Each structure stands twice: as C-alpha cells, then as structure tokens.
Amino acid sequence: MRRVSKITAACIATAALAVTATACGESSTEDTGSSDNSGKLKIGMAYDVGGRGDNSFNDSAARGLDKAKAELGAETKELTAKHGETPADREARLASLAEGGFNPVIGVGFAYKDSIDKVAGKFPKTTFGLVDSVSDAKNVDSIVFTEEQGSYLAGVAAALKSKDGKVGFIGGVDLPLIKKFAAGFEQGVLETNPKASVQIQYLTTGTDLSGFGAPDKGKAAAQGMLDKGIDVIYTAAGGSGAGAIEAVAGKKGTWAIGVDSDQAKDPALSKYASSILTSVVKNVDTGVFELAKSVKDGKPLTGVHTYSLAEDGVSLTTTGDHLKDIQPKLDEAKKKIVDGQIKVRTTT
Template sequence: MRRVAKLSAACIASAALAVTATACGSTSSEKESSSSSADGKGVKVGLAFDVGGRGDRSFNDSAARGADKAKAEFGGEIKELTAKTSDTEADREQRLSDLAEAGYNPIVGIGYAYAASMTKVAARYPKTSFGIVDSVVDGKNVNSITFTEEQGSYLAGVAAALKSKSKHVGFIGGVDVPLIKKFEAGYLQGVKDTDPKIKVDTQYLSHGSDTSGFASPDKGKEAAQGMLDNGADVIYTAAGSSGNGAIEAVAGKKGTWAIGVDSDQYNVPGLAKYKNSILTSMVKNVDLGVYDFVKSIHDGKPLSGTHTYALAQDGVKLSPSGGFIDDIQAKLDAAKKKIVDGSIKVKSAP
C-alpha cells in the first residue's frame, strides 16, 4: 500500500525541473570503487548498481551521472557495489546492509531487483535514507523513483513507424518483467497508432529471475541480427548493456536504424563508431532522480514516498542528437502534446 506524505516546498523545488512529485505510499566479487572529497565533508552516497554496473552505457551510467553531479556540487564520497547475474535475495540484502553498516546515507538501489531486500534493510536502519529506482517500496525512510517509460517508448514507436521503409520494426527486451513490458507496450502502441500495417517483432533475452538479459551484448547482437535478417529496419532495445550488441548489429547493415535507451546513446563515447546508425534514444533521466534524492539529503530534507518522472517534465524523452529525427519532429511533438494533455492514453502492459 502506498503511503501518503506531505512534500515540503524545498523538496518540490529541487525536483521541479524534471519530476512530477507524488507522495504515496556481502557475498560480492563485483566491481567496487569509492572516491572522496579532499575535506571529507559532503554526502556519503552508497550506490548498489544493477547488473552491468557503471560502464553499461545505458541505465546504470545514467544513475552514476546523477551521483557524480551531486558529488561535484556537494563534495563527499561515493561507494559503488555492483550486482551479479547470479545474485540471490540474500546477496542483495547483504549488499545494502554493508553500505548501511559503513555509514553511507543515502543508499540507492539501482533497479527493481532491490525492492524486496530494501524493504527489509530499510526497516532495520530507520535513520538511513534509502532510494530505489524503478520500483515502489513502502517505508518512511524510502524514496521510490519511478518513470513513465511507456510514454517515452510511445514516441520511440512513432519515430520507428515514420522512419521504417520496410514496414517492419523490432523490439528487444532484456528480461520479460513488468518494467520492461512498459517499454514494449508504449512502443507497440506508438507504432500501431502511426501505421497499423507495420509488422513488429518482439523478443526477450532472458526470463523470470534470470537477469542476464541486461548484461549480454552477444545476446542482444544475435537477437537484432535475427530481426534484421527477417526484414526489420528499425530496432528498439530496452536491455541495459545488451543493447550495445543490438546497436552493433544494426550498424552492420546499411539502411537500418537502432533506437537507444536510458542514456543518449548517440553521445556515448564507447558507441561512437555506431552513432550514425542510432536514430534516437528514449532517454530515461535516472540521473535527475538520483541527483534530486542526494540533494534532499544534503539539504537536510530527505525525500520519501514515490516520485514519478514523466514525459510532461522531460523525465523521459526522445533525444534529437544526430539530427536524424529532425524531419519528423513536428509529428513527434504533436504526439507528445496529446499524451501530456491526456488525448492519448498510453498502455503500461502489452
């Protein structure tokens, strides 16, 4: 059950640039890093990354940018722990507990997989503020950071439909969980609302508790290659670092487009040699959510409840980098307006 809380004016001000604020309701062999400011002051931020961690060029990197920005402004320290695809609930719980025991505050779980473990750990450390991205955890000391992925993905679907010459597009999801189904649902609706005759191929890279689909570029490349061979000429991938492989496959075939996700992948240095094949990216501003949360701790007014970053405030958006959607921007703007004013209701499940 979602808790209702009253947001202070300061909280709303810090989030107003890009957030719709709605108050409601170790066993590690993974990568670790930490950095401190010279004066030792500031905020000690604990980041528990999803699989792939910093350097995935997508979801985790977006979260990292938010923490980095906060550290640059406020000083302090960042401690990073990264999940493994073999993680159990006990592993995730231990990771969060280790950060809390070490005095990190806030602690941010990057990804829905931390929901159950954070529910337990936050209750044990009531004086520590916890944040979770992509899930809702009920707790007085928990800030749930969510996004309207389906809205941004709808626009990605419109772009795909308008740019496809073969009238055949594709969607690749990392894991077939409700979160990624939101990306699929919005994309399918955007495609079909634009051109009902377009064929859409859909494939998931892993299933259930197997999270390898978020960190397997080889699987992403293979899936994309199959779609390309089948005639698709625009492929949207919501699969963490697996999407890097899909982009590579698309770049290998002339006349096809990839649509990136989470970060503006056209501007990611590690993908530079493929950027002319990246039509656009459905940018999910995880960095804003993480930054706002850390700032609230720095200001002494910790955010809690649920904060949803929506299309209306550019919490999700399509990137114009590369200029490849300039010719259809007016149609994309029209679609965005209809979503924002409620004329178009975007489904969150396919």
C-alpha cells in the same frame, strides 16, 4: 515526509553492462566515506550488474552521484552487483553501506526492491533510494519513470522512418518493467501506421536476468529481425543493446533505437552513431541528485516520485538530427500524451 509528486527533470540516463566484480562478487569504484561525525553528506550507491561504466542505466545514476560530489561536496562509496547473486547478497551490500554511515543509500534497479524493503526497516534513520521500483517503507524514496511514454514516441519515430512498416522490439527480460517499454512502443507504431507490424522478442524470461548483459544474444536477436526485413529495432536490454546496435549498423538502410542514455554519444558505440535513430532516455541522474540534496538539506524525500514525459523525465535524443524531418509529428504526439488525449498502455 511522504508524498507523491512529479518533479521537473533535466538531462537523461542509461542501460548496458560490463561486469567488474571482485572474487567476493562486488566492486568498489570509489570509497572515500567513513562513519565519522563530520556531518558531511555521504552517499552509498549500490549499482545493478555492470555498474559504473555500463554506458547506460547505471551510468545515468552515476552522473547524479558525480553531480552530488561536485555541487554538494559529498563523499561516496560505490558497490556493484554481480550475475547470479542471491537476495541476501544485495541485502548485505545495502546494510554494509548503511552501517558505514552512508545516507542516503541508493539501490539502482528493480532487483533491489525486496532487499530495500527488508533493510530499510533495520535502519530507520537512513534514507534509502530505490530506482525503477516502489517500496512501501517509510524511509524510502522510490524513483520511477513513465518509460511507456518515451517508448510511445520512439514508436512514432519508428513508424515514420520504416520503409515497409516492419519494426522490432528486443527486451532484455520479460519483466513488467520491460513490458512497459514494449507496450508503449507498439502502441506508438500502430497508432501512427495501422498497417505496420511489430515483432516483440525477449532475450531471457522469468528470473534469468542474463538478458540484460549478453551482447551476443542482443546481436543474434537483431540479426534475426533484420533477416526478416525489419528495418527499425528498438532495444531495451541493458548491455545486450550494444550487440543489437552493432547488428543494425551492419545493414545499410536500417535504424537502431537506443535506451536510457544517448547511446549515439556512448564512446563504445560511437562508430555506430550514424545508425542510431534516437534513444529513449530516463532521468535517473536527476532523481539521484534530488534525493542527495534533500538529505543534505535535512528534508529527505520519501514516497513515490514519478518522472514523466510532461517534465522531460523521459524523452527522445536528437543527436545526429535524424529526427529533424519528423519532429513536428513527434511534438504533436508528445502534446497529446501530456494533455491526456493519448493514454499510453503499460502492457501489450
């Protein structure tokens, strides 16, 4: 079926990177599926670079997969992309899962869009999931989020917590998706404090996606902002965000804002938790699980499914109670967005 809808969501999601690739450029974290005729739900997951264990975006998708295994009895196979691979590599990864009888086959991240567009047509009986981008193929469920809305709230929080109104945004790559984060954040800051300033910086540009997996670059960018007196830094840069958070934690009186998952609860970042003001989370796990369940139920979801602020598809985490003193103002801003009084931009 083909539909456009907003779906009620729960929990939230992820963003970092820690490459675990084999010599052939991908890794399988679990392979319990086969092309038998048992009728058992078999889910194929194609992660972006970093894969399971990135403590961010991929891990959010992995939580949805784990829930499907626990509640739906699904068998799974997980493959992971590598740095510098070609579109053909992604196509081969998706095709191998479909050929293996996995259904649905899910591509995590916008980088899979072109590959899914091509492969979906070759396997019309397989349902594909595409996270963070939109495909026109009839057998694809496009799982997207209103990142700009969650980022707007992060901007409100940053403006209220900053001592001098100097805040920063670090994006992994200057792609339209990441610019949505920047646009919402900047708007939230300036509409809360018109006298504030927002410095926006991207780690890489164009087709160079290494900005999503370079903690050293994230740390250097954050340090540069801190040296300029910026005291709140929001980073949407995958694994590079860990470096930015580390830098912020090294300077007393400053705040980091995480992304995609509750990074204050990330074991790898736990020692910096007191410096993480909040995280803007995305419900990737819910999208993955709902797609899996729809296939198991024989009514596979297709079309575009937008997980928005209204359904908690995006939200701010409250770990550490750092937002307690400004929560009423955040609630007010959220209500205005949901009611349509505030239109959040998707470009700066």
